[in-house]
Each structure stands twice: as C-alpha cells, then as structure tokens.
C-alpha cells in the first residue's frame with residue numbers, strides 16, 4: 001500500500017444525504033431543549049462538533065454549557081439517525097465516484113475518509129449506497145472537532161493497521177476550503193473538487209494543490225495520484 005487516498009463525503013462523494021440535518025435538530029431539542037436548525041449557519045466544510053457549537057452559540061448558549069453536553073448531543077444524533085436511516089431516500093452518488101473507487105481499489109491503493117460527520121452517520125450514508133466497503137479507515141467528526149486532526153488521525157490509523165508509511169503519498173479530496181486547509185496543515189496533497197458550493201478560485205485560495213470539476217475523469221485523477229509531491 002504505497003498511496004493513501006482520503007475523501008470527504010458530503011458534496012465530494014455524495015449529495016442529498018437525508019436524515020443528518022434532522023438528527024441535529026432532534027438532538028438540539030432533546031439535549032439542550034432548543035428549537036433550532038443547522039440552516040442558521042453556513043455549515044459547509046465544518047465538522048459536526050463545530051456545527052453543534054456554532055448553532056448553539058447563535059442561540060445564546062455559552063461554549064461551556066454546550067461542551068458539557070456535547071457527547072450526549074452526538075449520541076442523540078447517532079441514535080436518531082440510526083432509527084431513520086433506512087426509511088429515507090438514499091443519497092445521490094456524485095458522478096464518477098463509483099468507477100473511481102473501483103479503479104483505486106483495483107490499483108491496491110488504501111482508501112479512507114476524512115469527514116466532519118460522526119462515524120456512524122458517515123458509515124450509514126455510505127452503506128445506504130453500497131460504497132462503505134471501499135473505505136478501510138478514516139478520521140470522523142466523532143473523533144475530534146478539528147479537521148486537521150482528523151487527517152492526521154486517518155494517517156496514523158493507516159500506519160498502525162495497514163502496511164503503509166507516510167512519505168508525501170497521502171491525497172485528500174474535498175469540496176470545501178476547510179478540506180484544503182486541513183490537508184495543507186497536515187502536510188498532504190490536496191485535490192479540490194468543485195461539486196459543492198465553492199469555486200475553483202476559492203479552493204485555490206485555500207491552497208488546493210489541484211482543482212478538478214468532478215471525479216469523473218478517472219485517468220486524470222490516477223495521473224495526479226501517481227505523482228508524488230516534491
């Protein structure tokens with residue numbers, strides 16, 4: 001395993017994943033007794049713990065009060081999502097994703113996730129569209145609030161559990177500037193994909209090493225991944 005390829009989920013691999021947003025709303029009410037939704041902030045690129053804190057701060061809770069119950073909040077979200085995940089429509093797989101994952105798997109590259117989603121929600125979304133088996137490891141929003149730490153954690157898991165050595169051979173695909181910044185801070189190669197709400201320019205400004213329109217061009221992506229950073 002001489003390459004580790006890490007993927008963000010929302011708007012990089014999938015879109016229109018149902019249930020996650022409602023899980024926040026449910027947990028805000030159950031744990032903090034607040035009627036609110038994540039739509040009051042721009043949650044793109046944020047980890048779930050960052051979203052919880054920012055939404056509740058906008059509802060005038062102190063960071064300390066929020067953090068006291070943040071574990072309960074995550075548990076409530078996971079329980080809610082688990083109950084409803086099979087009753088809602090499956091997410092949409094973005095163009096090229098399935099073909100790309102199959103090809104990367106065939107090349108024997110190690111494939112993982114770096115997502116702000118809590119792990120059971122991330123895995124649930126991917127299970128719903130039968131893609132979960134491709135992702136051998138990951139850094140998840142349930143592991144840490146900070147996305148850079150999630151990248152580092154994924155690399156650590158690769159080194160500990162797989163025959164992998166970190167040497168300028170880790171690539172991160174994501175749709176948000178926060179993905180690019182996290183990859184950059186962790187010292188890996190970042191590939192921005194403009195399938196979310198952010199433009200090529202915005203991703204380049206966030207120090208993306210490459211920016212592509214989508215994940216359709218398997219050949220082009222393999223060529224990027226075959227190069228190592230100098």
Ligand SMILES: [Mg+2]
Pocket residue numbers: 008009010011012045174175176196
């Ligand atoms: Mg995303």
